Amino acid sequence: MKKYKVDVLIVGTGVAGLYSAINLRSDLNIMIITKTSAKTCNTYLAQGGISKAKDLSDMKLFIEDTIKAGMYKNNEQAVKVLAEESIENIQNLTKLGVNFDNKGSGFSYTKEGAHRISRIVHCTDETGKAVFESLYNRVKERQNIKILENTCLIDIINDEGTCTGGVALYKNNVINISSKVTILACGGIGKLFKNSTNQETIEGNGIAIALRNNVYIQDLNYIQFHPTALYDKNSTFKRFLISESVRGEGGKLININGERFVDELLPRNVVTQAIKKELIKTNSDYVYLDVTHLDKKFIKKRFPLIYSECLKRRLDITKEKIPVIPTQHYLMGGIKVDLFSKTSMENLYACGETSCTGVHGANRLASNSLLEGLVFSKRAADQINKNIDNIKVKEIYNQMSYEEGLKLCKENIDIVIRELTKVGGDIINELDNSR
Ligand SMILES: Cc1cc2nc3c(=O)[nH]c(=O)nc-3n(C[C@H](O)[C@H](O)[C@H](O)COP(=O)(O)OP(=O)(O)OC[C@H]3O[C@@H](n4cnc5c(N)ncnc54)[C@H](O)[C@@H]3O)c2cc1C
Structure with missing residues (x-):
C-alpha cells in the first residue's frame, strides 16, 4: 500500500478544486487527485458564462434575481457574499489568464434567464474550457502542487469525527493520503440519471463519502433540469x-x-x-x-x-x-457547508457543486455555478491559510485490499441513489436504475 503525506488534499480538478489550490499558501504541500484526466470535469463543459455584479450599483438587483430564481429558499447571507465577492474573483480570473470576450474598453456582457440585466461574462460559448485551461496551467506552474490523475477517492479517513486524509484507488492499488485538511470538490450527480448534460464521471462520490461518514447533507431534493x-x-x-x-x-x-x-x-x-x-x-x-x-x-x-x-x-x-x-443538469443541494465551505466534520471542506452553501435555493440562477465555485473555494483557501499551522493530525492508514476498495466504489453510487430515491416525486423516474 502506497502512502502519501501532504498538508492539503484536494479531490477534483474542476473550478472549485483548481481555484482553491491556487489560493492556498505557496509554502503548503498540496495534492490534487482526480478520477480520470484533469479536464474531464463539468467545468470544462460550461458554455454560457459567469455571472458577476456589473458594478456596485448592480449588487442589490443581482441579489434579488438570485433569490427570486431560487424561489426564496436561498441562504441570503451566502447570496450576499456571492454578489459582493463576484467582481474581485472575476478580476482574479483575468489576472490568471482568462480572456473574457470584450466590447470596447470593458467586458461584453450577455443575458440569461431570470437576470434582469446583462451581467454574464463569457469566452464565446466555451467559457468553462477557457477557465479550466488558465487555472490548470497556473496550477502546473506551482512547485508545491502535485496533480495525480486516474485516482478515485473512495473514502476519507475518519479519526473519531476528524478528517485526517483520504483513501483512493490508483493503478489497481489502494493508496492512503494523510492530510491536515481535505477539500472535497467532486462535482454533482449527473451520471446517476438516465440522461444528463454532465460528464460521465460525475456521480455524487463526494456526497456518498459524506453520507457514509455522517457529515451533514442538505437539500438533495433540489435538482435542476436544464x-x-x-x-x-x-x-x-x-x-x-x-x-x-x-x-x-x-x-x-x-x-x-x-x-x-x-x-x-x-x-x-x-x-x-x-x-x-x-x-x-x-x-x-x-x-x-x-x-x-x-x-x-x-x-x-x-x-x-x-x-x-x-x-x-x-x-x-x-x-x-x-x-x-x-x-x-445541476444539483443545488449537497454537503452542507458554512460561508467558508467548512463541513460539519473537523478539517473537512467541500466546495463547488458537491457542496451546499444554500446560495442557489431551490433553483440556480443561470451562470451562478462557476461563480459559486470561485467565491467559496477562495473563502475556504483563505480560512485554511490562517488555521492550518495549528492543525496536528494523527497519521492513520487504511489497510483495505484493492477488491474491498472496488466494492466501496460501487457502494458509493448505491448510497446516493438510495438517498435520492427517498426524495421521491418525479426524480425517481429520471434516475438510472439499470446499473
Ligand atoms: C454542459 C454544462 C454547461 C454548463 N454551463 C455553465 C455555465 O455556463 N455557467 C455556470 O456557472 N455553470 C455552468 N455549468 C455548471 C458548472 O459547469 C458546474 O456546476 C461547475 O463547473 C462545477 O464545478 P466543480 O469544480 O464543483 O465540479 P466539476 O467541474 O464537475 O469537477 C469535479 C471533479 O471531481 C472529480 N471527481 C469526482 N469524483 C471523484 C472521486 N471519487 N475521486 C477523485 N476525483 C473525483 C472529477 O474527476 C472532476 O475533476 C454547466 C454544466 C454543464 C454540465
Whole structure:
C-alpha cells in the first residue's frame, strides 16, 4: 500500500478544486487527485458564462434575481457574499489568464434567464474550457502542487469525527493520503440519471463519502433540469447542452406546430415545466429552439462550439430549428457547508457543486455555478491559510485490499441513489436504475 503525506488534499480538478489550490499558501504541500484526466470535469463543459455584479450599483438587483430564481429558499447571507465577492474573483480570473470576450474598453456582457440585466461574462460559448485551461496551467506552474490523475477517492479517513486524509484507488492499488485538511470538490450527480448534460464521471462520490461518514447533507431534493439539451434519439446518456445564452441572445422556443408557448427568459425551472407540458400537449419528444432569424455570422462567431457540434450531427442551426428537451443538469443541494465551505466534520471542506452553501435555493440562477465555485473555494483557501499551522493530525492508514476498495466504489453510487430515491416525486423516474 502506497502512502502519501501532504498538508492539503484536494479531490477534483474542476473550478472549485483548481481555484482553491491556487489560493492556498505557496509554502503548503498540496495534492490534487482526480478520477480520470484533469479536464474531464463539468467545468470544462460550461458554455454560457459567469455571472458577476456589473458594478456596485448592480449588487442589490443581482441579489434579488438570485433569490427570486431560487424561489426564496436561498441562504441570503451566502447570496450576499456571492454578489459582493463576484467582481474581485472575476478580476482574479483575468489576472490568471482568462480572456473574457470584450466590447470596447470593458467586458461584453450577455443575458440569461431570470437576470434582469446583462451581467454574464463569457469566452464565446466555451467559457468553462477557457477557465479550466488558465487555472490548470497556473496550477502546473506551482512547485508545491502535485496533480495525480486516474485516482478515485473512495473514502476519507475518519479519526473519531476528524478528517485526517483520504483513501483512493490508483493503478489497481489502494493508496492512503494523510492530510491536515481535505477539500472535497467532486462535482454533482449527473451520471446517476438516465440522461444528463454532465460528464460521465460525475456521480455524487463526494456526497456518498459524506453520507457514509455522517457529515451533514442538505437539500438533495433540489435538482435542476436544464430546459434545452439537444434532442438526439441516438444519445444514450450524455446530452449536449444548448446554452441558455442562446435564448439570451434572442433564440425562441416553439412547439412542433410552430407556436411560441413561453417567455424564454423565465427561470430554468419554469421554462422546463412549460416545455414538459408542451411535450404532452403536442405528443412530441421535443420542442424547437429557433435561431434562424439571427444573423448567420453572429451565430457562428458567438456560438462556435454549439454551431460545430450541431453541424457534426448534420444540423445547421443557421438554417434549421434545434430540437431540444429538458435534461438533468445541476444539483443545488449537497454537503452542507458554512460561508467558508467548512463541513460539519473537523478539517473537512467541500466546495463547488458537491457542496451546499444554500446560495442557489431551490433553483440556480443561470451562470451562478462557476461563480459559486470561485467565491467559496477562495473563502475556504483563505480560512485554511490562517488555521492550518495549528492543525496536528494523527497519521492513520487504511489497510483495505484493492477488491474491498472496488466494492466501496460501487457502494458509493448505491448510497446516493438510495438517498435520492427517498426524495421521491418525479426524480425517481429520471434516475438510472439499470446499473
Ligand atoms: C454542459 C454544462 C454547461 C454548463 N454551463 C455553465 C455555465 O455556463 N455557467 C455556470 O456557472 N455553470 C455552468 N455549468 C455548471 C458548472 O459547469 C458546474 O456546476 C461547475 O463547473 C462545477 O464545478 P466543480 O469544480 O464543483 O465540479 P466539476 O467541474 O464537475 O469537477 C469535479 C471533479 O471531481 C472529480 N471527481 C469526482 N469524483 C471523484 C472521486 N471519487 N475521486 C477523485 N476525483 C473525483 C472529477 O474527476 C472532476 O475533476 C454547466 C454544466 C454543464 C454540465
